[in-house]
Amino acid sequence: MISLQKPKRTNNFLTNVNSMQTEHYALQFGAHVFNESVLRQYLNKEAFSKISQAVLKGTTIDRVLADQIAAAMKTWALSQGATHYTHWFQPLTGATAEKHDAFFDRADTGEPIVKFGGDQLVQQEPDASSFPSGGIRNTFEARGYTAWDPSSPAFVYGTTLCIPTIFVSYTGEALDYKTPLLKSLHALDKAATEVCRYFDKNTQRVMATLGWEQEYFLVDKDKAASRPDLILTGRTLMGHESSKGQQLDDHYFGSIPTRVLGFMQELEQQCWLLGIPVKTRHNEVAPSQFELAPIFEEVNLAVDHNSLLMDIMDRVADKHNFKVLLHEKPFAGINGSGKHNNWSLATNSGVNLLSPGKTPMSNLQFLTFFINTIAAVLEHEALLRAAIASAGNDHRLGANEAPPAIISVFIGEQLSKVLDDLENVSKGKLSPQEKTDLKLNVIGKIPEILLDNTDRNRTSPFAFTGNKFEFRAVGSNANCAKPMTVLNAMMAERLRAFKKETDKLIDSKGMKKDDAIFNVLRDQIKNIKNILFEGDGYSKEWQKQSAERGLSNNKNTPEALPAYVSEKSIHLFESLQILSKRELEARFQVDLEEYVLKLQIEARTLGDIARNHIIPTGIRYQNVLIENVRGLKEIYGSKFSPLAKEQMAIIERISQHVSAINSGVNNMINSRKKANKIDDIHQKALAYCHDVLPYFHQIRYQCDKLELIVDASIWPLAKYRQLLFMH
Numbered sequence: 241m242i243s244l245q246k247p248k249r250t251n252n253f254l255t256n257v258n259s260m261q262t263e264h265y266a267l268q269f270g271a272h273v274f275n276e277s278v279l280r281q282y283l284n285k286e287a288f289s290k291i292s293q294a295v296l297k298g299t300t301i302d303r304v305l306a307d308q309i310a311a312a313m314k315t316w317a318l319s320q321g322a323t324h325y326t327h328w329f330q331p332l333t334g335a336t337a338e339k340h341d342a343f344f345d346r347a348d349t350g351e352p353i354v355k356f357g358g359d360q361l362v363q364q365e366p367d368a369s370s371f372p373s374g375g376i377r378n379t380f381e382a383r384g385y386t387a388w389d390p391s392s393p394a395f396v397y398g399t400t401l402c403i404p405t406i407f408v409s410y411t412g413e414a415l416d417y418k419t420p421l422l423k424s425l426h427a428l429d430k431a432a433t434e435v436c437r438y439f440d441k442n443t444q445r446v447m448a449t450l451g452w453e454q455e456y457f458l459v460d461k462d463k464a465a466s467r468p469d470l471i472l473t474g475r476t477l478m479g480h481e482s483s484k485g486q487q488l489d490d491h492y493f494g495s496i497p498t499r500v501l502g503f504m505q506e507l508e509q510q511c512w513l514l515g516i517p518v519k520t521r522h523n524e525v526a527p528s529q530f531e532l533a534p535i536f537e538e539v540n541l542a543v544d545h546n547s548l549l550m551d552i553m554d555r556v557a558d559k560h561n562f563k564v565l566l567h568e569k570p571f572a573g574i575n576g577s578g579k580h581n582n583w584s585l586a587t588n589s590g591v592n593l594l595s596p597g598k599t600p601m602s603n604l605q606f607l608t609f610f611i612n613t614i615a616a617v618l619e620h621e622a623l624l625r626a627a628i629a630s631a632g633n634d635h636r637l638g639a640n641e642a643p644p645a646i647i648s649v650f651i652g653e654q655l656s657k658v659l660d661d662l663e664n665v666s667k668g669k670l671s672p673q674e675k676t677d678l679k680l681n682v683i684g685k686i687p688e689i690l691l692d693n694t695d696r697n698r699t700s701p702f703a704f705t706g707n708k709f710e711f712r713a714v715g716s717n718a719n720c721a722k723p724m725t726v727l728n729a730m731m732a733e734r735l736r737a738f739k740k741e742t743d744k745l746i747d748s749k750g751m752k753k754d755d756a757i758f759n760v761l762r763d764q765i766k767n768i769k770n771i772l773f774e775g776d777g778y779s780k781e782w783q784k785q786s787a788e789r790g791l792s793n794n795k796n797t798p799e800a801l802p803a804y805v806s807e808k809s810i811h812l813f814e815s816l817q818i819l820s821k822r823e824l825e826a827r828f829q830v831d832l833e834e835y836v837l838k839l840q841i842e843a844r845t846l847g848d849i850a851r852n853h854i855i856p857t858g859i860r861y862q863n864v865l866i867e868n869v870r871g872l873k874e875i876y877g878s879k880f881s882p883l884a885k886e887q888m889a890i891i892e893r894i895s896q897h898v899s900a901i902n903s904g905v906n907n908m909i910n911s912r913k914k915a916n917k918i919d920d921i922h923q924k925a926l927a928y929c930h931d932v933l934p935y936f937h938q939i940r941y942q943c944d945k946l947e948l949i950v951d952a953s954i955w956p957l958a959k960y961r962q963l964l965f966m967h
């Protein structure tokens with residue numbers, strides 16, 4: 241609860257906000273959101289209850305109701321100072337898209353009027369032919385339309401009313417991230433609710449919850465402006481390491497620099513106004529790296545909030561003369577950024593299904609969801625890996641700082657022991673006599689055990705952290721909808737299967753319900769051990785061992801993505817009616833195209849900087865040295881040689897680097913030309929990965945060496961130390 245006491249007004253020199261304002265913003269949480277309380281205010285009782293039902297149960301909203309809501313939304317938005325409205329959606333570019341229309345219109349008589357009704361609210365047809373569609377919508381059938389998602393509230397952002405929508409083609413295929421996400425949530429709700437009813441007959445609904453942790457870098461805007469690579473690709477394509485990096489570990493959780501704090505405060509205020517419940521902020525491991533995390537929310541809302549957040553960050557950073565870097569690996573040699581996705585399931589009565597309870601029965605419920613999650617991850621580990629694949633994340637995964645590219649699950653020593661105990665309780669068929677105290681004891685003890693479960697394995701991509709799973713391999717720039725859709729879908733499939741297996745034992749073997757549940761779970765424990773891993777995910781042994789276990793280890797995006805269109809994945813998505821084969825194939829294309837385009841842009845940018853900035857700078861400095869040598873010779877005559885020895889050595893080294901850079905760029909361009917001729921997009925992506933990308937490292941290496949010997953005052957790019965340590 242927010243305290244309504246009048247705050248003391250104190251001005252703090254460290255901040256540009258006084259505490260009065262801080263209190264004010266906390267009270268203003270959601271002030272720019274068309275949320276439930278606004279709806280209640282603007283709609284009559286009947287309309288309000290209808291829309292609530294639609295949100296909760298997905299029932300349809302009729303024309304009359306849509307008109308009523310639109311009228312309410314219009315009045316409210318105008319009172320907030322909105323001049324425009326937009327359908328706000330998340331196309332497959334990963335960013336958010338919006339096309340603003342003014343509320344202003346002209347009546348037939350020519351009079352200026354304000355126009356916004358059910359038609360404008362419910363559906364729009366943005367000219368969307370240039371959004372990626374993977375061939376689903378060629379330009380002849382370019383129409384796609386957006387449709388209102390009433391489960392995510394509209395909000396006023398700046399002077400625009402933003403209405404969250406899905407984006408689908410005219411023939412009904414999804415062209416965005418939200419459509420399959422909503423379908424996956426629906427499938428999961430259905431499957432999980434049925435399983436929950438084993439434990440509580442009154443369960444109405446199960447929702448998935450997500451708490452993301454957004455990591456990012458902040459660099460000075462002017463410094464960033466000197467780097468075409470940062471501007472065009474979001475990462476530095478070259479730059480020698482700073483002599484101080486993160487070795488001292490002095491940044492992590494350290495005091496936040498004043499200028500950064502100013503940025504964070506304004507960011508938080510904007511988030512609160514827009515109903516994003518951001519809660520924690522701190523320094524991360526690398527210098528100039530930070531993290532922001534909210535209180536968790538229902539997945540669809542949390543995804544929208546994260547997408548919105550990334551946009552707000554950009555704007556607020558700009559205002560504070562920062563550039564925010566959301567790229568997964570903006571700097572070589574120091575940690576990259578991720579976005580941990582904390583995921584759990586909650587019932588309509590607020591029970592967290594991944595939180596161990598106090599009674600044996602509630603712990604059996606916990607174990608049901610816990611074990612089934614692990615089994616689902618085991619079944620679809622390759623798909624889960626594909627869901628977080630991107631050109632940016634490739635630099636991070638498996639690079640000894642982030643989770644490895646091999647998906648495994650960490651549950652901690654204590655819970656591993658619980659599983660062992662359960663597995664060994666009784667081998668044969670469960671009988672009423674065998675329903676021993678031991679079993680219930682094991683189950684009953686879980687919460688106490690968990691209290692001690694503080695060992696956190698930071699190298700695990702998918703870890704159980706007490707009352708939720710934390711998917712850590714997600715990239716900082718990702719749209720969380722992608723991994724969430726996959727996770728929800730595979731869990732829905734698993735729970736359906738679990739229900740079937742359990743019912744079979746009950747129906748055909750006459751087993752009691754909890755015996756049947758227990759039996760099915762116990763059988764699963766043996767299998768899921770294959771994906772459980774408690775050791776060091778970075779180690780060589782794990783690479784070997786995971787291969788022996790048959791786990792996939794797809795090191796890069798083009799190798800990871802085919803899992804999207806494997807028979808198993810197609811079956812998963814089709815049977816749950818989340819995505820069709822055609823839609824999956826389209827997504828596969830879009831992701832591959834994006835990969836190739838990203839690498840193309842990086843290659844061009846790198847070639848340009850190397851040739852047009854770095855080589856000329858090297859030569860300029862070389863000329864200074866040549867001039868110096870010539871002068872020494874003029875002054876000292878035949879005795880000049882020892883005096884000019886080092887300069888001459890540097891002159892030669894510059895020539896060597898210049899030549900290596902130039903030939904590196906030539907080779908890179910040639911390999912690109914070859915790759916560009918390949919028609920098959922998957923083969924092309926593989927060629928970019930295996931034949932083009934390696935030149936990036938070679939060219940960079942030479943540029944970085946040159947940086948070490950050239951006069952700093954003429955070096956054209958901001959250096960790592962200037963980017964990372966100058967706040």
Ligand code: ADP
Nearest residue numbers: 449450451452533534535536582583584592708
């Ligand atoms: P850390 O992982 O950094 O130690 P916490 O465990 O406190 O931090 O939580 C990290 C994130 O997990 C937060 O965003 C929080 O909202 C989220 N979280 C906590 N409980 C749940 C839950 N039941 N479902 C989803 N996310 C959750």
Ligand code: MG
Nearest residue numbers: 453580582710
């Ligand atoms: Mg965490």
